[in-house]
Amino acid sequence: MELFYSKLDKHIESLDEKFGSKFVIKKAAYNGIILVLKDGCGESSFKLWVHKHFKLVTIGELQVVYGIESNNPVITYEQLYVTIKECHERVEHHGRDKTWKEIKQQYRWIPFDVVVIFLSQCDLCWNRKAFPKPIADKPITSISFLTRIQMDLIDMRSIPDGGFHWILHTKDRFAKFSWAYALKTKEAQPVAEKLLHQFYSFEPPRILQSDNGKIRCKSDKTEKAP
Ligand SMILES: [Zn+2]
Incomplete structure (x- = not known):
């Protein structure tokens, strides 16, 4: 919250x-x-400014300020963080436009820029962008452990760690068992080295599947390709 208000004050x-x-x-x-x-x-x-924009609404014993045109309650600077947070959570962190729509429908005097500042601070939204969903969950039939291994590369270039920019993620479709390897580049050789290492430790799968298609490792007639 402090960071939000310090950014807002600067703005x-x-x-x-x-x-x-x-x-x-x-x-x-x-x-x-x-x-x-x-x-x-x-x-x-x-x-003049007040009469142009606002009216007084009595709710119970409370008198609150409403926007004349929008007929929605005015939100003060002090309430901005909590109010935007509530709206943003109500739309389940679904981005700027949905959050903005939710706010506009219910409140007055929350500037768009302030919503943008708030969203730039939302850890959950930020993490969603930084960590893409690792594996496309295509329905792939698999009959036993090490029949099919699915592999993909997770892009960590936005938050590299000691020169490592990629994660090679492999997953056994039957056992749902995962392996992960840190990589400096996504070139074929380092990827192949990690895969070989895995195959030596366990055993090569019958089928190795990447996002780009299927690589057959061992000949196998018992399983149909999807
Ligand atoms: Zn969010």
Whole structure:
């Protein structure tokens, strides 16, 4: 949350003063809006702005500020993080557009830029991008351990570790057993070395399947290709 607000403050500072002062509404300004709408007191240009955008809605004993056009409650600067978080979780982290739509339907005065700042901080969304789904779960028939091994390369170039940029991931389709090897490059030779190492330790599978197609390791007539 601190990181979000420090980024947001920096963003507000970067805006020109006239726009920046109304970009988000802090609690003090919110109370000022209530005073204008309730008692009509306030500085004239502020009053003009308030009457143009806001109205007062009484909910129980509480008076809250609503946007005139959207007819949605105004969110203050202090409530931004929690409110955006709720909306983003309600759409199950499904990206910017869905989050923005959810926010717009329910609230007023949450700028789009602030949503973008929030999303850039979301660990779950970030991890989803950095770690692509390792293996395409195509239904592949398999009759026993080491019949079919599926292999793929996971791209770790965005977060390399000590010169290692790729993970070679192999998985036995029958036993769901996985092996993983760190690789510096995805060239054929280092990949082949790791595979050979695995085959010497266990045994070569009848079929080695990669995303690009099927490589037959041993002749086998008992299993039909999909
Ligand atoms: Zn997220």
